[in-house]
Amino acid sequence: MVSQSETELNRLNINDVVWIDLFAPESAEKHLTEEFLGVEIQSRATAEEIESSSRFKETDTAIFANTNFLMPGPEEYSMEPVSFTLVGGVLTTLRDVPLRSFTELQRRMMAMPHLYPNGYWVFASILDQRVDLDADMIELMSKEIAQYSKRINQQEDINEEFLLDINQLQENTMTVRENIVDKQRLITNLTKSDKYPAELDARFSVLQQDISSLINHTNFSFERLEYLQDTVVGLINLEQNKIMKIFTVISLLLMPPTLVASFYGMNVELPFGGFKLAWLGILAFMVLLIVGVIVVFKHRKMM
Numbered sequence: 001m002v003s004q005s006e007t008e009l010n011r012l013n014i015n016d017v018v019w020i021d022l023f024a025p026e027s028a029e030k031h032l033t034e035e036f037l038g039v040e041i042q043s044r045a046t047a048e049e050i051e052s053s054s055r056f057k058e059t060d061t062a063i064f065a066n067t068n069f070l071m072p073g074p075e076e077y078s079m080e081p082v083s084f085t086l087v088g089g090v091l092t093t094l095r096d097v098p099l100r101s102f103t104e105l106q107r108r109m110m111a112m113p114h115l116y117p118n119g120y121w122v123f124a125s126i127l128d129q130r131v132d133l134d135a136d137m138i139e140l141m142s143k144e145i146a147q148y149s150k151r152i153n154q155q156e157d158i159n160e161e162f163l164l165d166i167n168q169l170q171e172n173t174m175t176v177r178e179n180i181v182d183k184q185r186l187i188t189n190l191t192k193s194d195k196y197p198a199e200l201d202a203r204f205s206v207l208q209q210d211i212s213s214l215i216n217h218t219n220f221s222f223e224r225l226e227y228l229q230d231t232v233v234g235l236i237n238l239e240q241n242k243i244m245k246i247f248t249v250i251s252l253l254l255m256p257p258t259l260v261a262s263f264y265g266m267n268v269e270l271p272f273g274g275f276k277l278a279w280l281g282i283l284a285f286m287v288l289l290i291v292g293v294i295v296v297f298k299h300r301k302m303m
Contacts (some may be wrong), residue, residue, distance in 0.1 A: 019109070019122045020092040021102060030094075037087045041094055042066065044081060055182070056189040062087045063195060067186050069099055070134060070179045075168060077137075077175045084123060086195070091119025093126075101129040120197050124204065127183060131210055134180055138217055141173060145224055152231055158239075163232050170225045177218040184211045253293050257286030 020033055022041075034040055039062045057064040063086040068079035083094040093102070105125055109116050116122050148166060152158065190196055191204055260282065 014090060017090050018116055018119055022094045024096045039087055041085050042083045058193055063193060065186055067182050068179055077172050079179055086119055089118030091122045101133060120200060124200055127207060135214055138176060138214060142221060145221060148228055158232055158235050166225055166229050173218055173222045180211055180214050253290050256289035260286055
């Protein structure tokens with residue numbers, strides 16, 4: 001049976017319940033669920049804490065676990081905390097945002113309820129789907145990194161804004177890695193519990209292998225982004241050096257004629273100063289000096 005009303009709990013026995021999903025619950029709904037389970041459900045503030053004791057805690061009657069679910073945005077990713085409470089064979093989830101993995105699992109449970117005998121199987125399925133979604137995000141990030149690499153090879157719009165885009169992608173990669181490592185710790189702590197059913201060993205072992213491969217992939221992606229970042233910085237520095245070289249060469253070319261012009265600009269008697277067309281000879285001499293400097297630079301391969 002599937003119900004969206006908390007009043008149904010009064011008619012059920014705890015052994016008849018597999019999963020209670022509290023989506024942005026009111027205080028009355030949360031209190032009623034706590035009475036049904038006989039334990040206090042962790043608050044959102046506790047779920048957001050990063051201490052190990054807050055991420056996973058076990059008592060004589062219950063297991064409390066907290067992890068973050070990654071939410072992709074237009075530019076950066078955000079992490080939404082989700083709290084899990086396992087009492088006997090009942091899983092209770094507490095969340096404040098809609099999650100696609102939860103919706104898909106609810107549909108699957110209604111279609112094939114025999115595949116989910118207790119809350120531990122539901123919990124394993126949630127983590128399994130979440131890891132698959134994380135893998136899809138990592139795949140999309142890898143494609144985005146490949147596009148950045150292609151743009152660098154073709155030298156398309158290599159500027160400061162491009163460098164900031166790579167930096168944002170690095171931040172997203174670190175967020176994804178942090179999210180995956182958090183789930184790895186959660187599964188490791190759960191498998192050490194005495195309440196953990198041994199029939200899920202194979203499933204959680206596969207999950208651990210998948211998570212390890214995702215961590216390795218994110219490490220490779222981050223190293224690749226660092227390489228791209230260094231390449232972009234190098235290209236920008238080369239472009240700036242080219243500009244500085246052009247200004248330096250122009251300055252050196254103009255130095256000899258500027259020196260000549262400064263001499264003839266003085267209010268003293270100078271050679272050829274009395275001729276009306278002396279300025280043509282002086283101009284030709286300046287051009288000759290510029291050509292001479294260019295020849296010297298070419299000979300020394302400075303241009």
